[in-house]
Amino acid sequence: MPAAKKPGPQVKDDEQYEALRDEGMSKEKAARIANASAAEGRSTIGARGGHAEDYEDRTKRELMERAREIGIDGRSKMSKSELIDSLRNH
Numbered sequence: 133m134p135a136a137k138k139p140g141p142q143v144k145d146d147e148q149y150e151a152l153r154d155e156g157m158s159k160e161k162a163a164r165i166a167n168a169s170a171a172e173g174r175s176t177i178g179a180r181g182g183h184a185e186d187y188e189d190r191t192k193r194e195l196m197e198r199a200r201e202i203g204i205d206g207r208s209k210m211s212k213s214e215l216i217d218s219l220r221n222h
Contacts, residue, residue, distance in 0.1 A: 152166065
């Protein structure tokens with residue numbers, strides 16, 4: 133069995149990065165979370181979650197704006213449900 137490949141020097145918490153990737157997160161999102169937790173502590177980062185309004189309760193215009201902010205391509209042709217899926221899996 134081949135040895136596990138390290139994600140690279142830009143990822144500061146390899147263990148958490150790999151756990152997040154195993155959960156299905158994108159490389160970008162896993163690296164962003166792993167680096168934030170390495171800098172501030174896992175409990176601090178974990179306490180941040182859960183304050184945003186549900187995507188289903190937002191208007192399509194609000195979802196489009198959020199998708200633009202984080203750089204989701206093809207957003208102008210997406211339905212509301214496709215935008216929600218893209219935002220959750222970015």
